[in-house]
Amino acid sequence: MRKVYMDNNATTRTRPEVVEAMLPYFSEIYGNASSIHQFGRSARTAVDQARQSIVSLLDASSPEEIIFTSGGTEADNLAIKGVVAALRSKGNHIITSSIEHHAVLNTCKFLEKERCRVTYVNVDGYGFVNLEEIKRAITDKTILITIMHANNEVGTIEPIEEIGSIAKERGVYFHTDAVQSTGKIPLDLKKMNIDLLSLSGHKLYGPKGVGALYIRKGTKITPQMLGGHHEMGKRAGTENVPGIVGLGLACELAQKEIAVDSKKLTELRDYFYKGITSKIEDVRLNGHPTSRLPNTLNVGFKYLEGESIILNLDMEGIGVSTGSACTSGSLEPSHVLTAMGVDPAETQGSVRFSLGRDNTKEDVDYVLAVLPPIIKRLRDMSPLFEKGK
Amino acid sequence: MEGQYSEKVMEHFRNPRNVGEIPDASGIGNVGNPVCGDIMRLYIKVDENEIITDAKFKTFGCGAAIATSSMVTELVKGKTIEDALKVSNHAVAEALGGLPKIKMHCSVLAEQALRSAIDDYLAKKKAKV
Numbered sequence: 069m070r071k072v073y074m075d076n077n078a079t080t081r082t083r084p085e086v087v088e089a090m091l092p093y094f095s096e097i098y099g100n101a102s103s104i105h106q107f108g109r110s111a112r113t114a115v116d117q118a119r120q121s122i123v124s125l126l127d128a129s130s131p132e133e134i135i136f137t138s139g140g141t142e143a144d145n146l147a148i149k150g151v152v153a154a155l156r157s158k159g160n161h162i163i164t165s166s167i168e169h170h171a172v173l174n175t176c177k178f179l180e181k182e183r184c185r186v187t188y189v190n191v192d193g194y195g196f197v198n199l200e201e202i203k204r205a206i207t208d209k210t211i212l213i214t215i216m217h218a219n220n221e222v223g224t225i226e227p228i229e230e231i232g233s234i235a236k237e238r239g240v241y242f243h244t245d246a247v248q249s250t251g252k253i254p255l256d257l258k259k260m261n262i263d264l265l266s267l268s269g270h271k272l273y274g275p276k277g278v279g280a281l282y283i284r285k286g287t288k289i290t291p292q293m294l295g296g297h298h299e300m301g302k303r304a305g306t307e308n309v310p311g312i313v314g315l316g317l318a319c320e321l322a323q324k325e326i327a328v329d330s331k332k333l334t335e336l337r338d339y340f341y342k343g344i345t346s347k348i349e350d351v352r353l354n355g356h357p358t359s360r361l362p363n364t365l366n367v368g369f370k371y372l373e374g375e376s377i378i379l380n381l382d383m384e385g386i387g388v389s390t391g392s393a394c395t396s397g398s399l400e401p402s403h404v405l406t407a408m409g410v411d412p413a414e415t416q417g418s419v420r421f422s423l424g425r426d427n428t429k430e431d432v433d434y435v436l437a438v439l440p441p442i443i444k445r446l447r448d449m450s451p452l453f454e455k456g457k
Numbered sequence: 458m459e460g461q462y463s464e465k466v467m468e469h470f471r472n473p474r475n476v477g478e479i480p481d482a483s484g485i486g487n488v489g490n491p492v493c494g495d496i497m498r499l500y501i502k503v504d505e506n507e508i509i510t511d512a513k514f515k516t517f518g519c520g521a522a523i524a525t526s527s528m529v530t531e532l533v534k535g536k537t538i539e540d541a542l543k544v545s546n547h548a549v550a551e552a553l554g555g556l557p558k559i560k561m562h563c564s565v566l567a568e569q570a571l572r573s574a575i576d577d578y579l580a581k582k583k584a585k586v
Contacts (some may be wrong), residue, residue, distance in 0.1 A: 250485040298510035373494055379470060401492070413491030415516075449523065450477050451498040452491065 069385040072431045076271075076363060076424035077248060078389055083273040083321065086314045090275065093219065093310040101307045102298065112307045112387050122280055125250070125319040126257055135281045135299045136312050140173040140247035140268030143281035144214075146292050146303065146381065147243045147264040148175045151212045152184060155241075159209035161185045163240075164189075165197045166407040167227075168216055172245055173403075176214075185209070195224035197410050202234055212241045217265075218249040221354030221404040221420060222367025223364025232261030241287060247271055247279070251322030252330060252361055263287045269311065273425065274318030279313030325425075333362040333423050336432060340421065341365055343436040348443050354405060354418055363423040368410065371453040372417035372446050380442040381419075383427040386435055388421050391442035413452065462520060463554035469524035474531050477513045484578025486570040495522045495563065499529070499570040503578055507538045514570070521560035525567035528552050538575060544568065 073081070093114060099107030101115045119131045128134060137143045148162065164176050166188045176186045187205040190198050197215055206213075213235045218225045228244050235242035243264035246255060251272035257265065264287060268279040283289055283302065295304030322329075346353055349372035369377060374390035381388055390402070401415035410418075421435075447453040462470070478498035489496040496519035502511040513532035516523050529549050533541045546564035550556045556564055 371517065373518050373522070376470075376523060379467075379520045383471065401494070416491060416494050449473065449515055450517040451487075451496050452517050454515075 070434055071385045071387075071388045072427070072434055073309055074421045074423055074427065074431070074435070075387045075389050077223075077361075077422035080273045081426060082270070082314065083318065084275055085321070086317050088147050089317045090310040090314040093313050102296065103308055111307070114309060114313050114316075115152050115307050118312045118319075121316040121323075122282075125323045126255070126282055128282055129285060130255060131276040133282055134299055135283060135302045136307060136315075137279045137281055137303060138277055138308070140169075140245070140266050140271070140281040141279075142293075143247075143266035143268070144169070144171040144176050144243075144245055144267050146281050146289070147266060147283075148172065148212065148214055149179065149292050150285075150289035150302075151241055151243070151264070152179055152182075153292075154288040155211040159207075159211045161187070161207055161209040161211060163187045163189060163202055163205050163210060163213045163215075163452070165189050165215050165457065167191050167195055167197075167221075167404045168214070169218055169245055169247065171247075172214055172216070175192055188209065189215075191407050193326070193409055194359075195219055195222050195354075195404065196359075197231070199227065199230055199234065202231060206234075206240060208437055210238070210240050212243060214243040216248070217244045217246040217255065218253065218361050218364075219355070219404060220248045221402060222366045222408070223248075223361035223422075224355045225249070225359045225361065228262070229256075229260045232259075235263075236261040248361060251319065251326060252363065254326065256295055257282065257284075263346045264289075269315040269318060272318050272322050273312050275314040278308050278315045280315065324335060327343060329425050330362040333425070333427075337363060337421075337423055337428065339366050339429070340423075340432045340436070341367070343350070343432065344439070347436065347440045351412065354408070354410065364425070365421040366406075367421065368405075368414050368417055368421065369417040369443055370414060371450045372443065373418055374419055376446055377417070377419050377442060380446070381435075381438070384438045384442075386438065388419055390419060461469065461557035461560075462524075462559040463479035463556075465552075466521060466556065468525040469553065470520045473523055473527040475511075475513045475527065475534075476515070478515065479511060479513050482574075484574040484581065485574070486493055486573030486575070486577060488569045488573055489518070489566055494518060495566055497522065497526050497566055497570040499526070499574045499579060501533070501571075503538065503575045509533050509536055509538065509541055518563065518566075519560070521556055521563040522566065524553055525549050525556070525563045526570070529567040533571060538578070541571065542575060544571060 101111040250267040265282040270276040354366040405415040483503040546568040568572040
């Protein structure tokens with residue numbers, strides 16, 4: 069059976085050249101990057117090089133601004149908790165949005181129990197955060213604005229340049245979770261006034277278990293992981309050298325290919341959606357039509373529930389996911405679609421197709437052949453369908 | 458999540474039995490709501506001996522919701538109303554080789570759909586008399 073992977077916002081396949089580059093750092097160059105001898109020095113050289121690749125991709129000012137972490141979640145935790153701890157004497161108020169990834173949302177919820185006040189700003193029907201609400205929410209106790217660059221479920225790209233200038237004007241730190249966007253769309257740290265930025269290796273064809281936090285020089289942050297003097301004293305723990313090497317190369321390749329990849333993916337994605345709308349009735353596009361990640365297509369199939377669609381696609385060798393975080397099995401509708409004001413019944417039937425650089429037109433055509441009969445069969449089974457007729 | 462479904466659940470999900478409607482149904486049960494993610498509609502046909510001769514369903518919901526709907530129709534066909542009332546959610550789940558804990562509510566919904574169809578039948582019968 070043909071296998072088609074279209075869940076690249078969940079994770080990507082590590083590029084073969086990335087795997088290749090990592091391998092020697094398990095077996096031949098195995099030193100601890102903090103050791104003073106030649107074994108350690110070789111590892112240190114590789115870590116420094118990888119750091120430089122990230123500096124280059126982000127156009128950061130210096131390598132000291134890049135802190136390696138275990139992934140996007142840790143980077144988000146460090147950014148938010150680290151700033152809160154460092155600025156405790158200044159204030160305790162955080163502004164975020166209602167559509168953040170749970171790495172940000174649950175960190176904020178935790179901090180609410182730790183005497184922080186959090187404002188969750190609303191989004192419109194496309195998933196754009198309300199800039200006026202952000203402005204209004206800022207008080208003299210506000211220490212951090214954390215808004216994602218692009219949403220993982222629907223792909224909408226947030227107006228982070230505007231948010232950055234609001235933050236700068238009011239003297240508030242600005243963190244952005246760029247886990248889904250790094251390497252997919254361009255970003256300008258300086259123009260966007262970003263103080264902190266989280267990224268993850270496995271979303272951009274690098275390995276799992278490694279990520280980074282960009283911390284603009286001079287930003288006050290308290291380390292959350294304590295131990296040795298690693299990572300400029302901001303994140304203790306022996307460096308994951310193979311992972312860091314993989315992340316570095318993935319960033320280097322992303323920088324080279326971002327323009328070509330994003331053009332190709334946008335075309336393929338739009339061709340895909342056009343195909344869906346020409347073959348299936350009563351569908352809706354979730355997210356903004358154009359200001360959206362090139363690879364992300366979140367489609368609502370009216371009268372249906374997402375899991376039944378996904379299971380059927382899985383039986384045909386196609387890997388996709390629901391917009392909703394149904395991994396826990398809770399039947400709560402997606403917090404993102406709900407925040408966007410999508411009708412509760414319609415959030416249930418949303419499916420996220422997230423394309424990757426390996427996907428071809430043939431893959432899309434295969435899904436376009438398989439999907440319509442599945443939708444028809446499930447709709448014939450749905451008591452909502454006849455009501456809608 | 459699909460990994461937690463038993464073979465039997467997946468088999469009923471793939472080939473659900475008794476999908477559809479019964480135009481002259483003796484009783485119809487409607488349960489669930491779209492906000493929770495499941496809606497079941499169960500139709501039963503009952504003969505003069507109080508035996509369920511046919512059962513069909515329409516369901517909006519996850520894999521487990523479809524499988525439990527399918528199974529409950531299979532379980533009640535040929536049963537008397539009295540026996541059908543004894544079909545519990547556990548019996549439905551058991552017949553499917555078990556359900557993941559988080560999906561047990563689907564079997565509850567199937568039981569409720571059945572009760573609701575039977576109630577509808579009994580109410581109609583009473584109205585006739």
